[in-house]
Amino acid sequence: MNLTQQLINGIVLGHAFALVAIGWTLLLGVARLVNFGHGQMYMLGAFVTWWAVVKAGVPYVLAVPIAMAIGALFGLVMQRVMLKATFEQNLVSIMIMTLGFGYVLHGGAALVFGSTGQILDTALSRNDITIGDLWFTWQDAAIVIAAIVVFVGLKWVLDGTRVGRLVRMVAEDPKLAMLAGVNVRRVYYGVFAFEGAAVAFAAGMVAPRTPILTSMGFEEVIMTFVVVVLGGIGSVTGSYVAGVALGLFTALFGALVSPAYTTAAAFLVLIAVLVLRPRGLSAGPAAGAH
Amino acid sequence: MSASVNVVLRVRDLRVAYAGNQAVDLKSLDVGQGEVVGVVGANGAGKSTLVNALAGWSRGAPRVTGEVALGGQRVDGRPTHERIRSGLLLVPEGRLVFGRMNVEDNLSTAFSPLAAPGRKVYTRDEIYELFPRLKERRHHLGSQLSGGERQMLGIGRALMMGPRVLLLDEPSIGLAPKLVQQVLDTMRTLARSGLSILLVEQNVRAALEVVDRLLLLERGRVVLEGPAAQVGNDPRIAQAYLGVATA
Numbered sequence: 001m002n003l004t005q006q007l008i009n010g011i012v013l014g015h016a017f018a019l020v021a022i023g024w025t026l027l028l029g030v031a032r033l034v035n036f037g038h039g040q041m042y043m044l045g046a047f048v049t050w051w052a053v054v055k056a057g058v059p060y061v062l063a064v065p066i067a068m069a070i071g072a073l074f075g076l077v078m079q080r081v082m083l084k085a086t087f088e089q090n091l092v093s094i095m096i097m098t099l100g101f102g103y104v105l106h107g108g109a110a111l112v113f114g115s116t117g118q119i120l121d122t123a124l125s126r127n128d129i130t131i132g133d134l135w136f137t138w139q140d141a142a143i144v145i146a147a148i149v150v151f152v153g154l155k156w157v158l159d160g161t162r163v164g165r166l167v168r169m170v171a172e173d174p175k176l177a178m179l180a181g182v183n184v185r186r187v188y189y190g191v192f193a194f195e196g197a198a199v200a201f202a203a204g205m206v207a208p209r210t211p212i213l214t215s216m217g218f219e220e221v222i223m224t225f226v227v228v229v230l231g232g233i234g235s236v237t238g239s240y241v242a243g244v245a246l247g248l249f250t251a252l253f254g255a256l257v258s259p260a261y262t263t264a265a266a267f268l269v270l271i272a273v274l275v276l277r278p279r280g281l282s283a284g285p286a287a288g289a290h
Numbered sequence: 291m292s293a294s295v296n297v298v299l300r301v302r303d304l305r306v307a308y309a310g311n312q313a314v315d316l317k318s319l320d321v322g323q324g325e326v327v328g329v330v331g332a333n334g335a336g337k338s339t340l341v342n343a344l345a346g347w348s349r350g351a352p353r354v355t356g357e358v359a360l361g362g363q364r365v366d367g368r369p370t371h372e373r374i375r376s377g378l379l380l381v382p383e384g385r386l387v388f389g390r391m392n393v394e395d396n397l398s399t400a401f402s403p404l405a406a407p408g409r410k411v412y413t414r415d416e417i418y419e420l421f422p423r424l425k426e427r428r429h430h431l432g433s434q435l436s437g438g439e440r441q442m443l444g445i446g447r448a449l450m451m452g453p454r455v456l457l458l459d460e461p462s463i464g465l466a467p468k469l470v471q472q473v474l475d476t477m478r479t480l481a482r483s484g485l486s487i488l489l490v491e492q493n494v495r496a497a498l499e500v501v502d503r504l505l506l507l508e509r510g511r512v513v514l515e516g517p518a519a520q521v522g523n524d525p526r527i528a529q530a531y532l533g534v535a536t537a
Contacts, residue, residue, distance in 0.1 A: 165391070166400050172388045175349055178370040179380055181400040181451055185369075 005134055006255045007248065012140040014247020015147035016209070018240050020202040020220055021227040022150055023195035029234020030171040030191045031086060034095055037078070037102030038224055039217025041196060044105055045071050045203030046212045047113045050120040060122045064204035068197040074105075075196025079189050086188055087174075102217065109214040117211040125208040139208050146205050150198070151240045158236065167191070171234070222263065226270045296323040298408070298486045299344070299378070299455045304356035306336070306343045306510075313339045313352065314510040321455060323408055326477065326487045328501035328518070330494050332530045336510035337490040338383055341457040344488070345380035346370045361408075361454060375401055377409055377454030383463060383490075386444035389433030393424055396432050396443055403452035408484050411452035420476060421446060438469040445476070455486045462493045474500050494531060498522045506530060 020042060027033045035041075045067045052063035078101055079086065085093040125139035158164040169177040170187045178184055227246055231238030249269065250262045257265070299321040306314040314336040321327050329337050343354045347370045358366040358378075365373045374380075388396050397414050405411045418425035421442040427435060435443065441461050448456060458477070462470040470493065478500050481487055491497035498504070504521050506514035514526055521527065 162398070162400075165395055165398055168391060168395075169388055169400075172390050173385060175347070176382075176385055176388065177400075178347060179345070179374060179382065180447060181371050181374040183369075183371045183400070 002133065006251050008134060008136055008140075009255075010248035010251030011244065012136060012143055012247070013251055014244035015144045016202070016206045016243075017223050017227050017247050018243025019143065019147040019150060020199060020206060021224040021231075021239050021243055022147075022154065022202070022236075023198035024224050024228050025231065025234060025236055025239040026154070026167075026191055026198075027195045028228055029236070030167050031188050032089060032091075032234075033082075033086060033192075034091065034098065035078075035195060036095055036099040036221060037105060038098075038195075038199060039219070039221030040102035040105035040109070041071060041074060041199045042203045042207075042220045043212070043214060043217045044074065044109060045200030046120060046207035046216075047109055047118075047214065048200070049204040049207065050118050050212060051113065053120065053122070054118070060124075060204075064201060067200040067204050071196035071198075071200030072193040073196070075192040075194070076189055078196075079192035083185065083188065102221075106214060106217065113214055115214055117213045119211055120208045122208050139205075143205050143209075146201075147240075147243075150201075151236065155236050219263065223266065226266050229270060230273055296408075297321070298323050298361055299488070300357070300359040300362075301344065302357040304340070304343060304358065305354070306339050307353045308339075308350060312510060314343060314507075316340065316356070316510075316512060319505070319512075321486045321488055323486055324481050324484045325503065326481045326489060326501045328497040328504045329488065329490045329507060330492075330497060330504060330527060330530065331507035335507040335530070337507055338459050339510070340507070341380060341459050341488060341490055342382065344457055345378055346373050347380055347382070371400070374451060375403070377403070377452055378457070379448040379451055379453040379455070380457040381441075381444040381448050381459060381461065383459040386440045387432035387435060389431060392431055393428045393435070393443060397424070397446055397450060399447070399451050401451075403450075405452060409452045409454050410449075410483060410485070412446075412449040414450065417446035417449060420449075437464040438466065438473075441465065441469075441473060445473070449480075453485060455488065456480070457488045457490075459490045460492055461489070462491060462496055470496055492531075494522075494527060 024035060024038055027035055048067040048070050049063045052058040052066050053060055058066065078098070082094055082097055085097065122139060124142050125137050127138045129136055129138060129141065158167060166177070166182050167187060169180055169182055170184055174184045223246065227239055227243045230246065231242035246266060250266060253265050254262050297320045301316060301319040304314060304316040305312065329340065331337050339352065342348050343352065344358055346368065356366060357364060360376055360378050363376065365376060365378060397417060403411045423439060424442055424446060427439060432443070445461065461473050465473065474496055477487060477489065489497060489501060498518050501518045504516065504518050505512050506527055508530065514521055514524055
């Protein structure tokens with residue numbers, strides 16, 4: 001067992017977790033919403049990318065934006081359906097609606113794409129990088145870079161731009177934001193479109209690592225949940241740190257103990273953290289969309 | 291109000307109900323350019339409900355009917371942010387600041403208001419000039435501000451959005467007498483520059499110093515209305531605040 005190789009695996013996996021979770025982080029931080037259809041939206045992003053590349057012959061670099069556009073569209077449709085519940089902050093309804101939406105996506109995808117497993121190969125995933133006895137693919141490198149770019153970009157937008165200020169206003173007090181002239185409804189739509197596009201982007205980047213199935217999504221939503229909660233609800237920096245930490249933990253646990261129990265172990269860590277630090281690892285007085 | 295004054299805010303048959311209970315029933319209200327109209331009344335008389343309804347805003351979910359026009363344009367039925375953008379600005383009672391944002395960010399707007407005759411758009415620097423205390427505190431978080439500073443911040447944010455009518459809900463609440471005086475002086479200055487103000491106030495004596503006209507609300511209805519000098523001494527106003535009004 002090569003420890004350095006496991007660390008590399010962990011870093012790649014961790015950035016993949018963080019990238020998959022970014023949409024939900026913003027969703028929770030700004031609109032205090034959850035999306036239990038998140039995993040199926042990931043699945044949809046993966047299959048749209050696969051369909052575009054394999055069936056339609058679209059280059060990979062164009063297939064990912066197509067998947068993002070479709071993801072954003074689904075996000076907007078979901079938000080349209082849930083708008084009333086969103087304004088009322090009716091979390092139970094939203095939980096059940098998003099869960100139901102996930103099942104609809106699952107069934108719809110099985111009808112359209114079939115239920116057999118597929119492989120999404122890209123020019124990046126076919127090419128390996130070997131350094132000594134260490135090994136990873138260009139796709140892995142791209143995931144790490146993409147995650148860092150997306151997180152830094154999101155942080156910059158939130159902290160340094162007018163749009164970011166509006167989003168932070170809505171995150172803290174949507175009613176007061178209205179009095180500052182913010183169109184809160186549009187911010188909610190924007191956040192859900194971002195969630196849809198971001199998870200589709202993550203799928204387009206991460207899905208080439210594993211075979212894809214229309215029945216997948218459960219593990220993605222669970223890992224996202226762990227990342228978002230560990231990171232401190234809605235904290236952008238916290239989610240990044242939590243994602244990478246969870247990736248390292250998963251890789252090392254899989255290598256040193258058993259790969260069969262990594263999800264269970266991740267949950268044990270989550271429960272332990274929730275008992276010891278109920279607001280997440282990074283939560284400070286300024287937790288929120290930061 | 292003399293008929294020659296340009297009416298900026300025109301309200302007709304405004305009714306507000308919470309869960310079927312009538313909270314406000316206002317036949318008619320006009321506020322002229324540069325006029326300061328005070329709304330006084332006992333707790334629960336519907337003062338806040340009234341100004342909130344004018345801005346189409348509430349932390350609850352009331353049913354609102356009636357006509358609200360700003361500069362001749364109907365705004366009832368428009369969402370809050372659109373009324374705000376057209377210059378009907380509410381500084382509500384209670385939560386006024388974003389606690390996790392610093393003063394500088396709190397003093398930013400969601401849109402770029404256009405200055406127009408009777409509509410002055412203040413810059414952040416002008417707000418700092420008006421309230422030097424905010425400038426000293428500009429890097430502090432909203433949650434670290436005192437009650438008076440929050441009030442200044444709320445008013446400052448509204449001024450930056452180019453108000454035509456400012457709806458102020460109890461700006462003096464919880465303030466030290468010296469600060470009350472400062473807020474009221476500010477209001478007078480603003481009115482002199484042409485801004486119309488509808489001021490809800492518990493502190494009648496303070497309100498009387500700045501308002502041109504006064505309305506007394508009781509159970510959501512106007513029971514007394516007139517120039518401040520005239521109605522200020524009406525015993526019903528004192529009664530409303532002593533809690534001995536029998537309606």
